[in-house]
Amino acid sequence: xxxxxxxxxIASDYIDGELGPMxxxxxxxxxxxxxxxxxxxxxxxxSVDLMKAHSSQHVDEELVxxxxxxxxxxxxxxxxxxxxxx
Amino acid sequence: METATHQSDEELLIQGLKSGNEADFRxxxxxxxxxxxxxxRYYLDNSTAEEAVQDCWVTVxxxxxxxxxxxxxKTWLHRIVANRSKxxxxxxxxxxxADFSETLDPELANRFRPNGRWATPPSLRFDEDAESxxxxxxxxxxxxxxxxxxxxxxxxxxxxYEAHQHKSNDVCNILDVSASNLRVLLHRxxxxxxxxxxxxxxxxxx
Numbered sequence: 394x395x396x397x398x399x400x401x402x403i404a405s406d407y408i409d410g411e412l413g414p415m416x417x418x419x420x421x422x423x424x425x426x427x428x429x430x431x432x433x434x435x436x437x438x439x440s441v442d443l444m445k446a447h448s449s450q451h452v453d454e455e456l457v458x459x460x461x462x463x464x465x466x467x468x469x470x471x472x473x474x475x476x477x478x479x
Numbered sequence: 480m481e482t483a484t485h486q487s488d489e490e491l492l493i494q495g496l497k498s499g500n501e502a503d504f505r506x507x508x509x510x511x512x513x514x515x516x517x518x519x520r521y522y523l524d525n526s527t528a529e530e531a532v533q534d535c536w537v538t539v540x541x542x543x544x545x546x547x548x549x550x551x552x553k554t555w556l557h558r559i560v561a562n563r564s565k566x567x568x569x570x571x572x573x574x575x576x577a578d579f580s581e582t583l584d585p586e587l588a589n590r591f592r593p594n595g596r597w598a599t600p601p602s603l604r605f606d607e608d609a610e611s612x613x614x615x616x617x618x619x620x621x622x623x624x625x626x627x628x629x630x631x632x633x634x635x636x637x638x639x640y641e642a643h644q645h646k647s648n649d650v651c652n653i654l655d656v657s658a659s660n661l662r663v664l665l666h667r668x669x670x671x672x673x674x675x676x677x678x679x680x681x682x683x684x685x
Contacts, residue, residue: 396594396595396596397591397595397596397597397600398583398588398591398595398596399595401583401587401591401670402582402583402666403582404666405662405665405666405669406662406666409665411647411662429597429600429601430597432600432601432603432604433600433601435604435605436601436603436604436605436673436676436677437669437670437673439605439606439609439676440605440669440672440673440676441641441669441672442608442609443609443612443613443618443622443672443676444622444637444641444642444669444672445609445641445642445644446609446610446612446613447613447619447622447623447642451513451623452509452512452513453512453513453516456512456516456529456532456533457508457509457512459529459533460508460512460532460533460536461504461505461508463533463536463537464501464504464505464508464536464537464540465501465504467537467540468499468501468504468540471499471540471541472499
């Protein structure tokens with residue numbers, strides 16, 4: 394029988410739909426009977442959503458500025474090389 | 480509908496990059512650099528990763544002419560960074576070391592009785608939606624702090640899969656990990672974030 398600790402071990406696979414059919418049924422049966430694990434799975438899902446919402450906002454402005462400079466430099470060098478060849 | 484618009488936006492951007500349009504490069508650098516850094520940081524330390532990503536963008540100026548659209552632009556860029564980062568590793572004769580053993584975080588494992596039932600179950604249900612929670616600056620700072628302490632391997636896996644929404648097999652290819660090891664990395668990282676969010680929700684402290 395699946396115990397709460399076993400469920401915690403495979404919780405990520407369950408929320409991503411990566412478990413096999415037998416394990417999925419075992420998890421669903423366990424969740425029907427165990428309120429703590431229902432809260433755990435719900436909170437784990439919620440943490441994943443939070444990660445998605447958070448990480449999509451993050452840009453390192455200083456790094457982007459340095460890359461922009463290098464790209465501009467290289468584009469200009471390439472354009473002037475092309476100009477010379479005609 | 481949204482997908483069609485997204486595709487045509489990407490096609491326009493690719494055309495702009497192929498014609499060497501500086502504004503399009505700026506747009507692409509802003510959009511794709513965070514994901515490229517997540518890839519590079521899997522393999523390299525921070526300053527070498529930044530160099531590798533900068534070099535990639537310079538390479539892309541010419542390489543984009545050969546981009547045929549067999550994969551999306553994001554996946555193509557991430558593969559270029561992965562290959563370049565692996566070359567750096569080979570030159571430095573280093574290897575990525577990741578821990579793929581126990582899938583239960585020790586802090587979470589301690590919350591179970593020997594019989595496998597909860598001793599310290601989750602006491603709160605997180606029910607506020609993620610977008611409104613992220614308006615809480617303190618929570619966002621706390622997430623940053625905890626993401627920074629994750630092992631690079633876990634953080635990169637988490638970023639590519641969750642934030643940049645790659646499919647599992649793309650992440651496996653880019654990071655050179657098996658599907659089962661990717662699952663371990665993701666699960667370990669998610670548990671750490673879960674424990675952090677739970678503590679923050681209960682105490683308001685990071």
